[in-house]
Amino acid sequence: MKAINISYKPAGQFEDTRFEKIHNVVFSNSVEASICVAQEIATLIKLKQANNKPCILGLATGSSPIRVYEELVRMHIEEGLSFSNVVTFNLDEYYPMDKNSIHSYFYFMHQHLFNHVNINPNNINIPSGSVSQKELHQYCIDYELKIKEYGGLDFQLLGIGRTGHIGFNEPGSHYNSGTRSITLDHLTKIDAAPSFLGINNVPKKAITMGIGTVKSAKRIVLLAWGHNKSSIIKDTIEGEITSEVPASYLQKHSNTTFILNEEAAQDLTRLNTPWLVGQCIWDEELSSKAIIWLCDLTKKSILKLTDEDYNNNGMSSLLIQGGSSYDINIKMFNKLQHTITGWPGGKPNADDSSRPERAKPHKKRVIIFSPHPDDDVISMGGTFDRLVEQGHDVHIAYQTSGNIAVSNQEALKFAEVIKDMDYSKGSKIDTIINKLHSKTEDVEDIKDIRILKGLIRKRESLAATRFVGVPDKNVHFLNLPFYETGTIKKHPMGKIDVDIVANLITKIKPHQIYAAGDLADPHGTHKVCLDAVFSALNHLKPLKFMKDCWIWLYRGAWHEWDIHQIDMSIPMSPDQVLKKRKAIFFHQSQKDGVMFQGNDLREFWVRAEERNNETAQKYHKLGLADYAALEAFKRYYY
Template identity: 70%
Template sequence: MIKEIKYKQVGKFEDTKFEKIHNEIFENSVNASKIVAQEIADLIIQKQENGEQCVLGLATGSSPIKVYEELVRLHKSGELSFRNVVTFNLDEYYPMKIENQQSYYHFMHQHLFDHVDIHPENINIPSGDIPVEELDQYCIDYEMKIKQYGGIDFQLLGIGRSGHIGFNEPGSHRNSGTRIITLDHITRRDAASDFNGIENVPKKAVTMGINTIMNAKRIILLAWGHKKASVLQETIEGDITSTIPATFLQDHKNTTIICDAEAASELTRIKTPWLVDQCIWTEDLKLKAVTWLSQEVKKPLLKLTDKDYNEHGMSGLLALEGSAYDLNIKIFNTLQHTITGWPGGKPNADDTNRPERAFPTKKRVLIFSPHPDDDVISMGGTFSRLIDQGHEVHVAYQTSGNIAVNDEEALKFAEVAQKLANDSDISIFNTIKDSLNSKNKGDIDIPEARLIKGLIRQMESYGATRYLGLDDSNVHFLNLPFYETGKIKKNPIGKNDIQIIIDLINEVQPHQIYAAGDLADPHGTHKLCLDAIFEALPLLKKQPFMKDCWVWLYRGAWHEWDISEIEMAVPLSPDEVNRKTNAILFHQSQKDRVMFQGEDAREFWVRAQERNRNTAELYDQLGLADYEAIEAFKRYHF
């Protein structure tokens, strides 16, 4: 039997006027995926006991990977067999050969089929290699084969930012069947990092239709991360429309959406729960509600009235606090106390209402940067301020960042180095040049090419840190092993990665740690780097120096903390903004051709400037001081 899995659930679906699809919110995707895998396993076992085949509709992409990992684990532990399972995959790029690493055929075998005892003849994946003139009949045959097996018992789905399920893009009809479709630009842009650029992403795909999906007896849709929050809110709370194909699921009688807290963040009951029901007004929720109200009615905090609160579902809060006047001042003071020009603490000052401690006066500071530029992009002004205020600052670049250097940049440096090299050293540069010149799109770089790309990023980092006044001895290149695959897909965090983090923290014994809490980077490195730190911290907790160590999380070029989450706001002057920008520009390999910039076409220095200025503008709109720019941080308690 499958053992019961204990999990922490953040929010449970309630039938409200807002939500039209059953959904469950979990603290993280790992535990949620185990629950989904258990439901699939229970269905397979039940069908086995009844002597029946179990027909599964399967999805690809990042969302179901943990589900497949758990199913593989159950199989290898002897708890689950796939001998009675028949699978039909949702979609495949077109054109696409099965041997291509970007094919969904490759994906499914890599993550599931190669590790379980499913009969190969029971695996059905749409072909991306069918001649165009045969496609219509092929799609009809795919539909008929599903019907011959009695339909799909369980359909697993993800959701794209365009609202697609399968590859049913906006405009797809409710009655659509398996067919070829043109991919939405958003979908292709989101897949760009897997194909080393949007220009390499196929423009078409073969997909099951909306009607095919809706005929499944049971549907679970997975959604992880804040990038899915907006489309998930429209799917669950919006009207049924072909503009958001996932909304058709509102008409399915046995659908559940499984999401994590970030993906659920735009749901009304999460974002503004006071509009749904009576609230337990914690201090955090009060701060969230009042700052939301200020932005909603476009008034500074101190100008909010009783009428504003009552008209926006907060009469209960007002009754609890006594008056708008008292509550406004309370929230204003809370935000005011987040602002500090002394991120390392102000020496010999009363720190009662400051975000950081006054003592020790000079702190040891360790800044973790996932890539060799996140430090200056995300907190370059604070970095500079900590150095200028006399703290012992260290920066640790967790990965080499070599995959983000384009081939042309590496070739240029190889040729320069070759000109300067002795005759005996030339062979390595010839090897690198030959490899880069003959490389096909999607090929993995040889180790020598990855080395030169990593060195390019190291030297750029030294340029930036020297410019800020940091001694080279305080710059640490960790080159965590999980990253060094030569591919966009990284290995899981391992013991060696965690031990490297532990060793450095033990060496520095910091009073402050800064780490990247931005999980929106397109290729997931930030999350893995943060996971490594979070794994290391509990193992270090018994060390005496850790009692005095505070951890601050910054966010990068993709996403900023909500105003109610900010616990330390460091204002920057115009000169400091320029200084930060100059530090970012030392990373020349990332300036003009950003390989993994996500959906934002702006260069990183522009994003950083505008993000910091927007944060300052928001503080100003709430009625606080008007600064040029602000870098924001949230404290992590471990």
């Protein structure tokens, strides 16, 4: 049986290594990858049609396959791809779950695929979340039998959870399991919590196809995007087969391919430490990454690495190319040392030949793009403060209102304050208060409540920017339309979003732009906001003022740039760390009981401080100065 059914064109050529046990293809981005997968599915559908046979597809939900479904819909509308012979079986469904709920996978599949193609409704099979407990066992048996009656699945599309689950086959699932009811892992519920506006609203159980059912498919393609999936992808592809990582059972399937973007594949040995696999082309980035890795492995600072360290750890060719460990070490030490500056806007009247930023102009116009109304102070509050202190013309652009992250309880508190100050009867605030008293977090907000929640975040932002010293006229609330849906699911980025960003850049004509480069979720708000900035930059690139505009990317509260990726690092004193903390505290609605906490129970200010301290410690362990904290940035060339 062939390992792959169509010719993929990956970002990097796949090479079998002694580490990898599942065929995988790495693409530069999830869009290109999704289109290729959709083309394989379309080819299979047409082949079955030519032979007058049904095409039996196993389908997945979640964010990973959305772009695949969009491309299939496009091919149906624009190229006449017919689904008349297609029979589908979905992997899973929450239990209990009404099929008409916006959280149901029935709703998801119809919204993203079935409502837009000519599939026979009788050919759609999705586990029912409304089957009675008494009938559930037999229902699962019947679902399994129906798949077998069709001769099994021709093609199974999968995503993967951070627990390694495929479908809802959580850790502990048996390799021969069939369709059944299962209790969701806590981490799975945490990942689902944003869609349900809180973990308490996530169902505790689900119905899922079993591992045995999935493995019986003739062809399996698994999708994974984003660096939050990179660890489990490595465990699945390179680790041992174990029930603790259910996806690892796919190592025994002879026709499986994992389709990954670069972020999801970054921990694979051939990409993360390719010098352990074979010969490398030692460019500057790979050399830097390898030296940092070697320091961590040997627990040595850069200047203490020896020829023996390089030779014993797969890096002898770098030693040959570099001349000696002494020469390599000095070059790397100087490179890292030159990333550190207390002048993020450039140091006036200084030799800037080895500094990350230009000395001129002395006073720069700066835009800090913040996807949510607190990312600026959480992610780069110290740098923000330094830019203001050093006299630069700093502008803050809050790209979204952030209203969905304000809890009903927080909004009710503010609404009742307004009510206490409003002596009129029957005002709009009464309606808002009544709605907030009666609604639950998983119900979409009405427009007036969204406005109230957005205003809460706006005023918190202004309090923080005033504390740092930015005049109100330099604070811009863009309220990009893609975000304003009232639910966790957003609209696609549109021309109007890009135009709003481009108009602000054109008005200010900045010398520096800071933007959030946190790409853990390729469908998340940070990614869309960054894409809007990138699209605006590409549009404005021919303009004269753009030749003097440099772009610096920062990371969010959860992740930091790897040391070898950092182009500029800004040290903070203990007093500056404290000032950053106070700026974060102005975002009170996000401080206590934050809605989208994730599996990290620390408050955002704690996450930020510990991340900045950890970066400083990494620099110090490499032999550089010992700072209280460091904020890190990567330059983007457009």
